[in-house]
Amino acid sequence: MATTLMTSTAPPLLTAHASWFVRSSPQPQADAVQIDLRSLTELLGGAPGSAAGETGGERFSVRRVARGATLVHEGARASMLYVVQAGSFKCVQTAEDGYEHVLGFAWRRDVIGYDGLSGENYAFAAVALEDSTVVALPLASLAVLRQRAPLFDAALQAIVARQLTHAGEIARVMSAVAANARLARFLIQLSASMAERGQSSRHLLLRMNRRDIANHLGLAHETISRSLRMMTDAGWLRVDIRELEILDPAALRRCARNTRGPAEATPLASRQPVLAFAA
Amino acid sequence: MATTLMTSTAPPLLTAHASWFVRSSPQPQADAVQIDLRSLTELLGGAPGSAAGETGGERFSVRRVARGATLVHEGARASMLYVVQAGSFKCVQTAEDGYEHVLGFAWRRDVIGYDGLSGENYAFAAVALEDSTVVALPLASLAVLRQRAPLFDAALQAIVARQLTHAGEIARVMSAVAANARLARFLIQLSASMAERGQSSRHLLLRMNRRDIANHLGLAHETISRSLRMMTDAGWLRVDIRELEILDPAALRRCARNTRGPAEATPLASRQPVLAFAA
DNA sequence: CGACTCATTGACGTTCCTCAACCTTAGTGG
DNA sequence: CCACTAAGGTTGAGGAACGTCAATGAGTCG
Numbered sequence: 257m258a259t260t261l262m263t264s265t266a267p268p269l270l271t272a273h274a275s276w277f278v279r280s281s282p283q284p285q286a287d288a289v290q291i292d293l294r295s296l297t298e299l300l301g302g303a304p305g306s307a308a309g310e311t312g313g314e315r316f317s318v319r320r321v322a323r324g325a326t327l328v329h330e331g332a333r334a335s336m337l338y339v340v341q342a343g344s345f346k347c348v349q350t351a352e353d354g355y356e357h358v359l360g361f362a363w364r365r366d367v368i369g370y371d372g373l374s375g376e377n378y379a380f381a382a383v384a385l386e387d388s389t390v391v392a393l394p395l396a397s398l399a400v401l402r403q404r405a406p407l408f409d410a411a412l413q414a415i416v417a418r419q420l421t422h423a424g425e426i427a428r429v430m431s432a433v434a435a436n437a438r439l440a441r442f443l444i445q446l447s448a449s450m451a452e453r454g455q456s457s458r459h460l461l462l463r464m465n466r467r468d469i470a471n472h473l474g475l476a477h478e479t480i481s482r483s484l485r486m487m488t489d490a491g492w493l494r495v496d497i498r499e500l501e502i503l504d505p506a507a508l509r510r511c512a513r514n515t516r517g518p519a520e521a522t523p524l525a526s527r528q529p530v531l532a533f534a535a
Numbered sequence: 536m537a538t539t540l541m542t543s544t545a546p547p548l549l550t551a552h553a554s555w556f557v558r559s560s561p562q563p564q565a566d567a568v569q570i571d572l573r574s575l576t577e578l579l580g581g582a583p584g585s586a587a588g589e590t591g592g593e594r595f596s597v598r599r600v601a602r603g604a605t606l607v608h609e610g611a612r613a614s615m616l617y618v619v620q621a622g623s624f625k626c627v628q629t630a631e632d633g634y635e636h637v638l639g640f641a642w643r644r645d646v647i648g649y650d651g652l653s654g655e656n657y658a659f660a661a662v663a664l665e666d667s668t669v670v671a672l673p674l675a676s677l678a679v680l681r682q683r684a685p686l687f688d689a690a691l692q693a694i695v696a697r698q699l700t701h702a703g704e705i706a707r708v709m710s711a712v713a714a715n716a717r718l719a720r721f722l723i724q725l726s727a728s729m730a731e732r733g734q735s736s737r738h739l740l741l742r743m744n745r746r747d748i749a750n751h752l753g754l755a756h757e758t759i760s761r762s763l764r765m766m767t768d769a770g771w772l773r774v775d776i777r778e779l780e781i782l783d784p785a786a787l788r789r790c791a792r793n794t795r796g797p798a799e800a801t802p803l804a805s806r807q808p809v810l811a812f813a814a
Numbered sequence: 815c816g817a818c819t820c821a822t823t824g825a826c827g828t829t830c831c832t833c834a835a836c837c838t839t840a841g842t843g844g
Numbered sequence: 845c846c847a848c849t850a851a852g853g854t855t856g857a858g859g860a861a862c863g864t865c866a867a868t869g870a871g872t873c874g
Contacts, residue, residue, distance in 0.1 A: 379700045428636050497853075
């Protein structure tokens, strides 16, 4: 049923916009929604039962970002940390010659702007792929907040650590030499990412266009089309523009292994037994 | 001068090993070296003047890792966090079919094992590329430590944030479609990384072999050889096996922009005058 | 010295990037 | 209602780039 595609965090269709989303007129939050520390910790994945331990005084503003709008600008002075509450973003870096690269995508529970802690400025821009909402935390108050609310702190740390792991996965996706394998890995990773957020891992709704996927994977966008075609012809997927259903996950995983020929032998194994046998 | 290649953190040559490095015999630290919190914070890049504020009671053990030895095993229960003090590591992930992927490399000041905070186990293995030393922090004591030593905490946070930014850079390196551009970006990034650590940005000593570089970049190792050859022929580099000198950074950066089209042709020049004339 | 790893170079074949055309869907205005 | 425009997606043709296979040489370890 179509209901599997519907989630509490996603609007029914890309073209349908809730009326409270400000689109062309940048009229700032007239009705500033806020959430408390307890909800924020929960959003970050902290135990819901944690609420009792924390002082619930702080309130954080929720920002609405219309589709296509830029949440943070690359190179801008970093002052805020954002947690995606609903919707999705693409993270983009622009080279000095104007060429853009899509670093990745951010979904509910992801943190945007954490790189502001290391430098002065944001390292990349974040553009909303659909009407979205984020929780805004002033960077300046972060240290104090973490000190005062250990449970929130733990949740934040876990998210960042997870994001670091995630970055490794992205590198892995990109390392595949064959275009088919790259796309397969991307889809598998996306599927896992959705599952992690309690959504269906079989039915995916691609919030980004082919060009963004291609850019992200370092491929031509025509190649994305062709690879998707190949996979649907093989019976692995069912694709309808942005809607995607994974029919044969095993085949997809098998495809994701392709280096571009026979996989390479691992000469590392010849070194380890020395230590193993020493015992 | 050759002194630009010499740093306090690097052994003079790959083939020269300090005698105190245990090689084939895994005899554990008989003489356990330790450092205090003050030195650790400094290693992480925290202000050296910070020493006064922290309680200097804690001491952390320094582990020696021989070349080729594995510091952390993928999938092993995560119990420690390591900070690289000297030497270098490659971070490797092994797929279920035995195929290995080099996620990246870790140098002095980098943190290994931070992903243990999110899950139970390490997400990837770390193998020493040369005889190296790391500072070991028990994950269990991390929360308490951060609470007690805010300056250490801040330094650690900054490092992690930097590593997150760094992960984005890796994705950017990999996104280049042309092999030349990928290698160029890798070299530029490596150069910047070395400069960040106070080493020369022109003279690089490649601690990893061609196969690892190729694996990391998603290319064939023969392609690495050929690309390096092309760059030396063009006068951009001087390469002697593992020693590498960047002669023309500008050309390298220009190459890094290539999507794949004409190997060289810089359309940048044809674009700029338009803006110049507009003034 | 023999076994091994590492790097380089050449030849060949396939992938996939580029260029191009065409189609659908949306949004706009008559 | 239909033209018009623009953005996104698909498909085809051609050629360069790069992966694979193979051979060679240099350096290292036991």
